[in-house]
Amino acid sequence: MVVAFAATLSLQLQASAQASSASTSGRPWAPLRPAAVRQQVSPASGRRQRAAGRRMSAAVQAVAAEPAVAANGATARVATVQRQTKETSVKVTINLDGTGKCHSKTQIPFLDHMMDQLASHGLFDVTVEAEGDTWIDDHHTNEDIALALGTALSQALGDRKGIHRFGDFTAPLDEALIHVVLDLSGRPHLSCGLELPTERIGSYETQLVEHFFQSLANTSGMTLHIRQLAGKNSHHIVEATFKAFARALRHACETDPRRAGTIASSKGVLTQQ
Ligand SMILES: [Mn+2]
Secondary structure, X not given: OHHHHHOOOEEEEOOOOOHHHOOOOOOOOOOOOHHHOEOOOOHHHHHHHHHHHHHHHOEEEEOOOOOEEOOOOOEEOEEEEEEEOOOEXXXXXXXXXXXXXXXXXXXXXXXXXXXHHHHHHHXXXXXXXXXXXXXXXXXXXXXXXHHHHHHHHHHHHOOOEOEOOEEEEEEEEOOEEEEEEEEOOOOOEEEEEOOOOOOEEOOEEOHHHHHHHHHHHHHHOOEEEEXXXXXXXXXXXXXXXXXXXXXXXXXXXXXXXXXXXXXXXXXXXXXXX
């Protein structure tokens, strides 16, 4: 499981038997103690770090490195990740077996609206708390939320045993129709075919949509294809994208009873290596 996170940046892992105990009380983005942060860099992540440049100083804290145990004795697929840089402080929690509850305070109103779509249509419980340098623009905050969300998703999935792995959904919203296909393969890839007719939705730059999904794909280890089949209204197009993504991801994460707990891969591995 640690290997899956090593593909991000600097990591600090704190084992915790209770993922759900990582509450949102207090200041969630308290700076990490420098001595507690250690580098875990694979060759692949090293290349990404050099490419990322400014993100070399990032610290990602996987708050719950071990799966929590739910009240019924089953392993809870919950993860909390904190990401701290000079640009942003982000804390994300996702429960893959939730009920669609969302608590999102991103400083970006439209992104809060999209997090609500992800939770409610994916039946995930999602908490996002972020403070970022939005006086510059929303770029860093948008990106770092997606990176943390992807890391949390990967952690909550664990070894990805027994899941469907693939998800596919086409969602309409009035005139917009968006097709999302994804594979929790451990292989980051995004193909995004959105054609957004306006530069902004509210204060949110529409070019940040693709960047959000690219960042999410990178840290979650997901192959993601997004195709716009129809659409004229930017708000409709993006919202239909998040709805389709949520439904596709929900299916991919859910248990395939015929798998009987085995990994849906002829290679035997779905986590990032
Ligand atoms: Mn809307």
